Amino acid sequence: MTKHDQVLVKAQNVKVHFPIHKGILRRQVGSVKAVDGLNFEIRKGETLGLVGESGCGKSTAGRAMLRLYELTEGQLDFEGVDIASLDPKALREIRPRMQMIFQDPQACLNPRMTVGSIIAEPLDEHTNLSTEEKREKVKSLLDAVGMNRDFVNRYPHEFSGGQRQRIGIARALALDPDFIVCDEPIAALDVSIQAQVVNLLQDIQERMGLTYLFISHDLSMVRHIADRVAVMYLGKIVELADKRDLYKTPKHPYTQALLSAVPVPNPEVEAKREHIVLQGDVPSPANPPKGCNFCTRCPVAIDRCRVEEPELRELNKGQFVACHLAE
Amino acid sequence: MLGGRAIKPVLDVTDLRTVFHTQDGTVHAVNGISFYLEEGELLSVVGESGSGKSVTMMSLLKLLPIPPAEIVAGTVEFDGNDLLKLEPEALRQVRGGDIGFIFQDPMTSLNPVFKVGFQIMEPLKEHLGLSEKEARKRAVELLELVGIPSASDRLDDYPHQFSGGMRQRVMIAIALACDPKILIADEPTTALDVTIQAQIIELVKKLRQKLGMAIVWITHDLGVAAGISDRIMVMYAGFVVEHAKVKDLYRRPLHPYTRALLATLPTDDEEGEDRLKSISGLPPALHEYPNSCPFAPRCEHAFDRCQKENPLLMEMGDGHQVACWWDVEKGAPR
Amino acid sequence: ERGSDGNLNVAYWQAVSILNPYLSGGTKDIEASSLILDPLANYRPDGSMEPALATEIPTIENGGVSEDLTSITWKLRDDVVWSDGTPFTAADVVFSANYCLDPEGGCNAASNFADVESVEALDDHTVKINFSVAKPFPYGPFVGATAPVIQEAQFKECMGAKAPECTEANFGPIGTGPFVVDEFRANDVVTYKANENYRDPAQPAFATVTLKGGGDSAATTRSVLETGEFDYAWNVQVEPEVLDQMMAAGKGEIISAFGTSVERLMVQLTNPDPSLGDKRATVEGGPHPFLSDINVRKALSMAIDRDILVEVGYGPNGQVTCNVLPAPEIYASTANDACKTQDVEGAKALLDEAGWLPGPDGVREKDGVRLSILYQTSTNSVRQGTQALIKQMWQEIGVETELRNIDAGVFFGGDQSSPDTFQKFFADIEMYTNNFDGTDPEAYMGNWVCSEIPSPKNQWIGNNMPRFCSEEYDALSAEMGQTASIEKRSALAKKMNDMLMQEYVIIPLIHRGRVSAASNTLGNVVLNPWDSELAFAEEWTRVE
Amino acid sequence: MTDQAATTTLGKPQRSLWGDVLRQFLKHKGGVAGLVIFSFILFAVLFGPYIHTIDPQYLDIRNKNLGPTWKHPMGTDNLGRDGLAQVLSGGRVSLAVGIAAMALSLLLGTLIGILAGFFRKLDGPLMRTTDLFLALPILPLLLVIILLFRDTLRSAFGPEMGIFLLIVFVIGITSWMNTARIVRGEVLAVKEREFVLAARSIGTGSTKTILRHIFPNVLSPVMVSATLGIATAIITESALSFLGLGFPSDFPTWGRLLYDGANFMTLNPARVIWPGLAISLTVLSVNYIGDGIRDALDPRIRGR
């Protein structure tokens, strides 16, 4: 693990709350606590997986990492610079170093721009390259993501999902970033294509020494690509560990349930597996339960869980859990 | 077709072909598909997006927009009738009455402006002729059946007040409303979270035991299919390329496509290889009826026969059928 | 017999907004109220006066008008009662005069009462009106529908500033006329019923009247001539061929009569150049660059074929005229009749002679001044037709014309802030119709004295649109004010008319008839150009 | 199959967005029919006067109210003006006014709609402004505008051009509100699409985001407004002439011809039929063109 020693991104108590206004005077009466106090670090060159159910705040967290949302609270160091408090100009300077890949390859590409201009947009914004140089750069980026150079003049709708996702990746790579937030980059793709994209992401990471925050709800894919995995539930990290530890010895009951819910493509195994089926739905982040966020669905919850909020504590080396019961 | 069919199937589809007439020409979405469904069994249909899974199932009940769709050939035998030749009125009785349908996207498949209760009660009143009160009672039962707490209160809620998982349960409740003989579930869990997906799968398993209906389960998740099905049918480009009992298929996949699909999945012991196996290339555009193997361009085993002749399903024993000229087990053409 | 002929349907394309003529000078309002209110005397369709509430017309001969022309004494009928049954007396007449004379009331008929010093009731049925100056024509007050008698009892509380607030009285005056208001919807419709107390027991023949307003002239005409829904349509302004076609339906007739209305061109003698700023179109701004040349003005008049204007726009309801004062007969000059024939060649020769020579584009010019005219009038399809015709006629003699039409409300509105009023006359030529009330032209001819020139100094108030100023003319006008004899007055009027004509500061085009449409089933209808068209509606009958 | 697919796509000549739009448009039967008719009308009013050379303002009193003859295929009016010449030259004005006023109204509507939709802070004020404009009394407003600007424009651009600008301005400024409402709604939706977020993550500024990402994606509803806008502008112009606020009275436009001819409807039907037909055909063809363009611009349809 020597290659992953330097910390690139460090989140300290990051909170993103979306205000809820009500009443005749639209006074703020509460907030959606989409992300409610994240603490973690991402080391240079590693891939941190971020998993959790829909609506638990993964995308919000990812976007907050790039300060696409203003933080309600907390500090976000990128190579020691707190980007949460940067002014717009300085922020713009630093933007090229951190990029994002989106979930829906259809929606994240402007349907009325050619592939060439989509990929060139970051270059337009941040470099003074000549048209010729830009074209060259775009072509080399297309090469890098394994697409035909002749596609520059085509439109997104003329491509398959996987190809579109490659275009999105090429755009993210255009400015040679250090850090990429991948917000469910394969969720919208077909099984047969997912592998292509994941492989591509890994290739690029190796070639360019990138750091990924890989958001996904596909636990098996995260296991494949990530070095460490964070499990989120209702705006909070409930468990953060090296992937081996996490998959082998999940400590948090939620992680356990999550893992057991993943179907295994093997009828024999599947028939014998014990599933922990959680009851009910994720509570609304606008109105989280008292105590532990997971207490409403937790199969092993005790009274303490309903009163006291568990801290994220380091259980074993590198394995952090937020549960009173974990040991 | 399949050897050793003991009981008469509830549903028997032969040589179903469906095309779409579009501005850019005809799309051959379903190209001669035959399958059957026996009482109480669960048939999974897997295949990547666009392989014709949904169109096949919707063709059965003519739920496709006609035009542009056209069912050009085939018979769908159900209850002694050919559904494709049924009068619209009679077909309506089958829809929702004898065959229930669950669709992929619970977010959009419920009508946003009607109360959930109304939407559940609609088929009850239509097919079973229940009165408002009876229908309401039954609707409560159904919601309880699919595990929605305080069901009677929630009847008067609108779909948007439900979470995705709950909406999908409502969809299931609607499909089950009239005690159908067959339930067709078109990717019912794809849009849901794993934990919710587990809930739904659990629910379906339970219902199957309780109600004993035959189920067609469309999915592209081989894991899900492995857990619940009796038989699996793999589709590619509007064809059935492989068909087998579930254990058979996972133990001994015979079609290169099935094998490739299984190989793309990340394995438990990821220590093994660093990269996933992937299927290169794209599924074919279905602009003409193929007279070569549609998988040939992406197939590592393709040889000249594959370019010339489209393989038909071949029986490999014990109901295991495959449509391929290459024998993967022997590593030689058949 | 009273009330035997059922309902009379009358269509006015301008809707009636008030039934008190003193508060609205609008013709439609005055005529609508003339069914209810009577003056002391009316003008008959032939221009003669007929006593209404008076027993006779006072003259110098019968002693009703004083020798020094400063007072007139009316004898009132003693058998008249108001429609509410109370008797009509001299006090009502005195009240009516005071009502209008009240400076805060904003009386529209104030000009009828011009120079009235006092009005006194000599007894219950005699009224004397005293003037501050000699009035050769003392029939302004209480003659004609503009100045009728209103009931003191009803309007007592409505003097001066309070006048507008008496909505009930203004919307339903009690009168001595043949009808009383049944229902009044302002700007829409008035329904009347016969006045039970009308002085002639046999009149009116109609039991009820409906006076509907709105639509346009063609539509109201159609409803009489083609669909027969109405019996009478006021003020027909429709192209002759359309009218002919409507009449072909055989349901009604066009009736017309010639009053004093003349459609004329006013010639701008001062300079309307916008660059002059405040001095624009004033005497101070200097003379007009080319219209100050009488040859140009004359040529413009000569170039016009008035016959065609009549034929295209007016048909039988217009006559070519060469006078701004075409009627009554005794005032009509014949000195200018040459204008009746178009003389293009003569006009061209005149311009050539005066040094206005055709430029490269055919437009005449002299010393860099082009004969390019801005010609404005109010919006009205017949006027726009006339404009187009005249434009082409002028084009033939090498004069270029730009047409402009302005919303009538703005054009005639006299709003200080608008550049488009006919008084400001920020154009070279403007066209409109004017006439005078009654039969006496004194005030009318007084419009063109120097002091009537509109300018910023008098807030653009004044009627001398051409900005014509001649001492001689002013003297004639003053003389007329002192002359009583009809012959002498007529000679003076003709002389003034001829002066204006020969200076070509006013170019008369058409003597316009008043035109209305009457159903074939309506009897005894004669168009009255001198008074309200409905002034004698009590005589109308239904015929089969 | 991949190779096959690749070669077919590569074999095709390079395409551009507009090329695609055109290709798709040409497949839309109604759109093409509309385009043909509209081009015909445009062609006729542009070049017709060179073929049919009678001066539309020439009064031939001796030949008034004629029915169709060889010399006057559409007859003459009550002042003897040639019907065909008037319809042709009226068409120039009506179409110019229609197109220019529509363009102005679209410009305003789109601008305000985009600003209101994109910047939350501006939303309230701009939408209230829209309410204000909806509530303004058009007629008095017109009178004021004409009062204030007519002479200036007349001296700057000459009488006809001046009035033209004025009318275009007036129609434009009083008809943008619907477009603004529609565009705003659309922008609110587009703004939430991920590609806008993507642009933000790149660091694209607001102006560029609007120009590059928002505007092209609200083009379809704008096109629909445009087609309706031409029609309304042509009709509004006729209402203005009718109120005496439009062009000089001897200056034909379709609306004015129709209005002036209305009373002569039974006497000389040609006077209403032709201008009426011209307006209707224009509106109809523009509408179908609009349908075609909308479909062609829609990537969902085009993508299939």
Place this chain on the structure above:
Amino acid sequence: MLNYTLRRLLFAIPTLLVISFIIFVILDLAPGDPTGQLPLTIPAEVRAKIRESLGVGEPIHIAYFKWVRGFFVYEPLYWLDQIGITIGDPSERARIISYATRGPVFDLILERIPQTLWVVGLSYVFGILIALPIGVISAYKQYSWFDQLGTFISMVGFSVPTFFTGLLMIVIFSVQLGWFPSVYDTTLDVNSWDTFILQVKQMVMPVAVLALYNASQISRFMRASMLDNLTQDYVRTARAKGMSEKVVVLTHVLRNSLIPVVTVIALGVPTIFSGAIITEQIFRVNGLGQLLIIGIQGSDFPLVQTLTFIFAILIVLFNLIADVIYGILDPRIRYD
């Protein structure tokens, strides 16, 4: 929802005040003069007197203040009076008086409401009733001959001005056939079958002309909205439940499609009161539109100001109503 409505109403007040002031300024700037309609024979001095007695030419802030006081204080008090609640001294009240009629503007307006509602309102209702089925069928059978014809007719209906269609109708049905009167009788009192028939007869033509115009617009919206919804997933669900086509289209799709259309319809309601000027003129319906046009032509400043401001209130109000209806019809929308 209630909160939302209240908040919007609260914001509407300053908006409306600003609107009223701007209208006031515009009218003040507008050329024209209430004495413009008087015959030319009335001398200028008399005109000046009349103007003075009307209060024309007062400084704008005073005039505005008087109007605002009249509109917001005296008029409401007067109407309260009429229903028997007297506050303050009734004789003190300066109601808003029209220049032309010298009568209270509100009385004039009130007199016009019946015919406006009867003719213009009914034509709107008919327009909607015609438009909805046409829109539904056109969309359900997209590109069928019915759809093509519907498109064609609605475009023609939209593009031919009402002054033309109105006149054409009069020429055919009043002049040639004599079926219907060309003039609307506002005094007709419907109290028997015969008068009812008369009323219907006189309404036929104006209502038809306006309904055609309204229907052509609304049917386009309806069609577009139906097309959007017909391809939605829930339609398939309804069919899969075995619902008949009638139920699918007329219950499931229609209800959803109506949501945007209803708001469009609500937004169109204010135009009922102001929008039919030309048609009113042609058939002499003399409703609010005609009142406005007369007011403008006669420079009847208080009348125009009051009427336009009432229209402005309606516009703002119906904008709000449209939004609220949207919220009510669409359970997904929750304003708060």
